[in-house]
Amino acid sequence: MSTLIIYAHPNKKSFNHAILENVMKGLKDANRQFDVIDLYTEKFDPILVIDEEHKRRDLINDPYTAEYRNKIEEADKLILIYPIWWFGVPAILKGFFDRVFVSGFAFKYDGKLPQGLLKNKSAWVIYTLDSPSFYIDWLRRNAEWTVVRDSILKFCGIKKIKRTRLTSLKYSTNEKRQQWLQKIYQMAKNI
Known part of the structure; x- marks a missing residue:
């Protein structure tokens, strides 16, 4: 396992990076094997090219994304860590979904109906927002969450999905941030 x-965060001094470090520490302390895809450090190219030479149906054979598909295939659990910008995932992560979670790998169509192919996996999604929770829940109706949960992960067959949402980050105290990081460490350790 x-x-x-x-x-997906470009700043190594960000709170998201502190989250990453605490998740890794928790997994290490639990003697859990893990790998990290740091999209910014790896300079992942999020641009999906579709033209005469590059067909959407051939994305499963793209050698650029083969290593990422292999890593996903080998994992039983995916942990996604990212900030919410403009009520969505960072563009680099959206491009990762577009280029890696492709037909024939993450899903296929059985007639007109989609069938998820990543059924044997679970996911833990950790994300941060500067907005307060009441604003997201009431005015935005959790749009930042439903797209990732329903339109990507569930669509691809991942049904067991846990969410950790950290809101009002911009206005949080250092004490509150330390509490969040400790909780995340414990959750990672108890996976």
Whole structure:
């Protein structure tokens, strides 16, 4: 059993990076095998090219994304760590979904109906927002969450999905941030 962390934040001094460090520490302390895909450090190219030479149906054979598909295939648990910007995932992570979670690998169509192919996996999604929770829940109706949960992960067959949402980050105290990091460490350790 192994875990794959998919991390999307460009700043190594960010709170998201502290989250990553605490998740890794918790997994290490639990003697859990894991790998990390740091999309910014790896300079992942999020641009999906579709033209005469590059067909959407051939994305499963793209050599650029083969290593990422292999890592996902080998993992039983995915952990996604990212900030919410403009009520969505960072563009680099969206491009990762577009280029890696492709037909024939993450899903296929059985007639007109989609069938998820990543059924044997679970996911833990950890994300941060500067917005307060009441604003997200009431005015935005959790749009930042439903797209990732329903339109990507569940669509691809991942049904067991846990969420850790950290809101009002911009206005949080250092004490509150330390509490969050300790909780995340414990959750990672108890996976």
